[in-house]
Amino acid sequence: DWTMAEFRQTKIAEIREQVGxxxxxxxxxxxxxxxxxxxxxxxxxxxxxxxxxxxxxxxxAGEADQVVSLFRGHYNIPLVHVNAETLFLSGLAGVTxxxxxxxxxxxxxxxxxESEAKxxxxxxxxxxxxxxxxxxxxxxxxxxxxxxxxxxHNVGGLPERMNMKLVEPLRELFKDEVRDLGRELGLPDxxxxxxxxxxxxxxxxIPGEVTKERCDILRKADAIYLEEIRNAGLYDxxxxxxxVLLPVRSVGVMGDGRTYDSVLALRAVxxxxxxxxxxxxxxxxxxxxxxxxxxxxxxxxxxVTYDYTSKPPGTIEWE
Ligand code: XMP
Numbered sequence: 260d261w262t263m264a265e266f267r268q269t270k271i272a273e274i275r276e277q278v279g280x281x282x283x284x285x286x287x288x289x290x291x292x293x294x295x296x297x298x299x300x301x302x303x304x305x306x307x308x309x310x311x312x313x314x315x316x317x318x319x320a321g322e323a324d325q326v327v328s329l330f331r332g333h334y335n336i337p338l339v340h341v342n343a344e345t346l347f348l349s350g351l352a353g354v355t356x357x358x359x360x361x362x363x364x365x366x367x368x369x370x371x372x373e374s375e376a377k378x379x380x381x382x383x384x385x386x387x388x389x390x391x392x393x394x395x396x397x398x399x400x401x402x403x404x405x406x407x408x409x410x411x412h413n414v415g416g417l418p419e420r421m422n423m424k425l426v427e428p429l430r431e432l433f434k435d436e437v438r439d440l441g442r443e444l445g446l447p448d449x450x451x452x453x454x455x456x457x458x459x460x461x462x463x464x465i466p467g468e469v470t471k472e473r474c475d476i477l478r479k480a481d482a483i484y485l486e487e488i489r490n491a492g493l494y495d496x497x498x499x500x501x502x503v504l505l506p507v508r509s510v511g512v513m514g515d516g517r518t519y520d521s522v523l524a525l526r527a528v529x530x531x532x533x534x535x536x537x538x539x540x541x542x543x544x545x546x547x548x549x550x551x552x553x554x555x556x557x558x559x560x561x562x563v564t565y566d567y568t569s570k571p572p573g574t575i576e577w578e
Contacts, residue, residue: 263436263443267299270428274303278384283426284376285386287312287338289326290456292388292429295441299428300386301336302444308386309337309379313371315364316344317460317474320482329450339379343371344471351462351469357578358410360469364459365412373421385423389430390437392532408574412458434532454499455533463578467506476559477504480523483556487549488527497539500527502553503566503577511561513554520561523553528575536570 261269285297287310301308310330314323323340330338350367354360376382418425429437441451461477462469481502488494503524511518525546527539550563566573 263439266440267302267443270299271303274300274426274428277426278304278307281307281384282379282382283308283384283386284379284382284423285310286372287326287330288388288458289318289322290388291434291441291446291451291453292390292437294326294329294388294446294450295437295444296386296388296427296429297330297336298334298444298446299440300426301334306337309339309382311339311341311372311375311379313341313343313368313375315347315368315460315462316342316471317347317364317462317469319456319461319485320478322456325450329447339375341371341375343367346371347462348469348471348474353468355467357463357466360462360578361410361412361459364462365410368412368458369417369420372417376421383424384426385418385421386426386428388437389427390432390434391430392433394430409576409578452495454494454497454501457576463576464501464503465506466503466577472559473504476521476557477502477523479557480504480553480560483552484525484549487545487552491542491545493539493541493545496529497527498530498533498536499575500525500539502526504560509562511554513561518561520559522562522564523557523560524564524566524577525549526566526575526577528570530570530575533575534570536575538565538567538569 283300285300285308287293287297297310312326327340330336347367350363351360354363438451457463461474465473465477484502485500488500503526505522505524507522508519509522528536529539530536546565553560553563
């Protein structure tokens with residue numbers, strides 16, 4: 260039996276032992292795991308660590324800024340913030356197939372990361388926020404024994420390609436333990452308690468073609484939905500909640516005019532590990548309130564629906 264305080268000290272000693280005077284690069288995804296790994300490693304070896312945040316422009320409203328200010332401002336950890344929105348969006352132009360989107364984003368992410376790592380130069384270690392479930396289900400936790408349902412976006416293959424050694428201090432932990440460790444390390448609750456967010460980001464929540472305009476519409480709608488969820492005190496009861504911007508337009512009426520705008524789907528699920536999930540049942544009045552706010556406040560959306568599909572047979576994300 261061990262406490263998180265002991266785990267922290269043990270890992271710090273192990274990291275120092277492994278790395279010595281070497282240099283470490285850590286890719287931040289914007290999520291909890293890579294952030295906790297980076298903060299822990301920084302505590303162990305200080306400025307021998309450099310973090311690289313490849314910002315694909317497909318994050319939610321405010322999330323990229325939150326990562327940058329947390330690392331640079333709060334922890335004073337050296338951070339390279341690569342704004343690659345244009346690169347990602349131009350490559351996604353005309354791409355509508357879900358797997359093609361995932362593959363392009365994964366490949367481009369690795370290319371950008373690799374080129375930044377070369378610029379930093381001289382690092383022989385790569386840090387990753389790999390968790391225990393990633394270790395035991397290293398193929399894909401959404402696929403069955405032989406089918407890939409979705410190609411997961413991760414940095415697998417990168418260490419060999421770059422000839423780097425791995426530093427993976429979270430390999431023995433489950434998600435809830437990573438959250439405890441994050442709190443132990445002083446990460447803000449709002450960051451540590453965040454719902455999971457997929458590597459390919461908003462691109463897989465915009466079925467059809469992904470454009471800057473559609474990302475902006477989705478970011479606004481999604482922010483309203485999450486704000487209402489937080490205000491209702493429901494955020495922590497939900498595993499994941501997000502909006503999906505559909506490639507469908509419907510006719511509506513606003514004031515005394517006709518509208519012909521996009522349809523938005525809201526999704527919220529409960530789950531313990533993401534392998535199975537159930538649609539979350541909101542209290543009465545909640546969804547109509549969100550629908551009204553989204554339609555009034557987000558130009559380009561005139562209809563809102565709720566997704567009641569369980570996993571299986573659905574998946575949590577739409578793509
Ligand atoms: P699905 O949609 O397969 O998602 O039911 C299960 C969980 O995995 C997340 N997800 C991803 N996470 N990279 C990630 O790190 C990915 O490419 C990816 N795709 C899906 C999803 O948000 C849900 O929590």
